[in-house]
Amino acid sequence: MEFYYGLAQIVGVHTLLGLSAYIVLLTGQVTMAQAAFFGIGAYVAGMLTVLAGWHIVPALGASAVMGSATACAVGFPALRVKGLMLVVATLAFGEGVRLFFFNFDYQIARGDLKLGPVGSEGFRQIRYFPEHGWTTGEVMLFIWVFVVLVMAVLWWFDRSRYGSVLRAVGEDELAAQSVGINLTAVKVSAMTIGGAIAGLGGGIFAHYTTHIEHSNFNVLVATFAIAYPIVGGLSNVFGTLAAVIFVQAFLIEGLRDLGDWRNLLFGALIVLAMNLRPHGLFGKRRGSSHA
């Protein structure tokens, strides 16, 4: 049972990561910076609970705020450039943040133990859950409360005016602009919300793994973040959840017996999926969105 609880924790955190990219992708922008916001959230939440002794819920709140603030700050200059340039700009930003954590030392002596992040070795002993006696099942429930909450909010967005505005910008920028939608405001707000979700996910991630380091937030993670919604399809939030379960539970855990052939299969399956279902595994076929 512990194993399945653990798997559910991984699926939960990756769903948050995927959803953070989902809302940005709705506006037609591809962001490779989600791993950076995820990492910022992880370090902020970890430092707050370990070094400052905060309770986990406000610490997660703080990591979401930090994630959204950075995303907003990145959004303004990065969204001056369009489409594919944004991919590059956010990719470089993500690598920049990772390299920052690679060089980031901040340690405090606590008893005979030195705590805090040390550059390439990473940040050990984020032991909030074990110290407070949470069982794996409780941690899983805690994580899924946040996942369900975020999914509900995004589901509601999709049904509100704001969701239609997001999709309008994603479908056709020119048309959206001509009916009076402020493109920059919409894109930056989507980035900001995405940053908050990624920061929250990162904060949770730091606490269930108990050890984070710069390589947890590399390009591969950023790729996973956009892969989930794209593979799952952008029709609704459940596509992302389904893609996370498909990738994490089926491809990574289910095919564990295949050894390192599994990794080969992973890339090949993404290529195959995109050839067969260009609009995502669960996405509905739309007309051509970009002329």
Added chain:
Amino acid sequence: MLDFLQAVSDGMLFGATYALIGIGFTLVFGVMHKLNLSYAAASIGAAYSGLLILKVFAAAPAWAVFLSAFVGGGVIGYLVYLTCFHFIPLSNPLAPLMSTVGMFLLIDEVIVHATNGMPQNYPAMFDDVMIRAGGYTLRGDLLLVFGLSVLCMIGLLALLYRTKLGLATRAVSQQPVAAQLCGIRVARVNAMTFVVTGLVGGIAGAMMGAAVGALSPVLTAPLTVKGLIVTVIGGLGSIPGAIIAGLLVGGLENVFQLYRGVTERDLYVMLLLFVFLVFRPGGIFTAKSGRD
């Protein structure tokens, strides 16, 4: 001061490989308006495929390895086109991006699988030649890297501006519909673009292996980022821009390494990109606003 000059010249010679990778990204972008994120991985993969010849003829000289990397690059380029672009509708912006990401992961894993993740030694030429002038040295192998890269660029420009295929390529990049109406087979031009960029990537990968002395799959992600930075700084779709930006990034990177150490080096390269994004978002050579 001498250290500084030395760092700049070494970096610029090595930067020629960045310029080649940048050209590959820029060409595909110019012709298809798509980003081929698997390109740097494919280039490293091509350099690995050059090593295959050593399996057949253990005593094959370095130039034979480079040549087979060149050919391997072309083949891989065509395969990438077939698997990631040919069957996916061009109107869909996300699917080909994602399929090239899948290809990137696949190539990475094939390399890891084939070599058990161990770095492979790569042959170099003229690595015992040193040209000295006072305290200043020019490494022979780096000069070869630079020279071959320049040859590659000249060949590419000749192909683009002196041949029928080049004319067709430029036509498709300007106006795909009009080009098609003139009887140009767009799909074939797209495929050829991938073969040509693949050939260039093969050389770039081999030169990188020769300059570093070894190849490892860890190179692919940083090379992708560097190549994209070069592309953006040079101006998307501009070949001269990519060349200048490649040399610039190579030179500056080495200077940052000299003063701030190897772990912080790339951080400053990213900052350089953001300086460009804020003050000159179109890059050094802003491409004329084409289609769309």
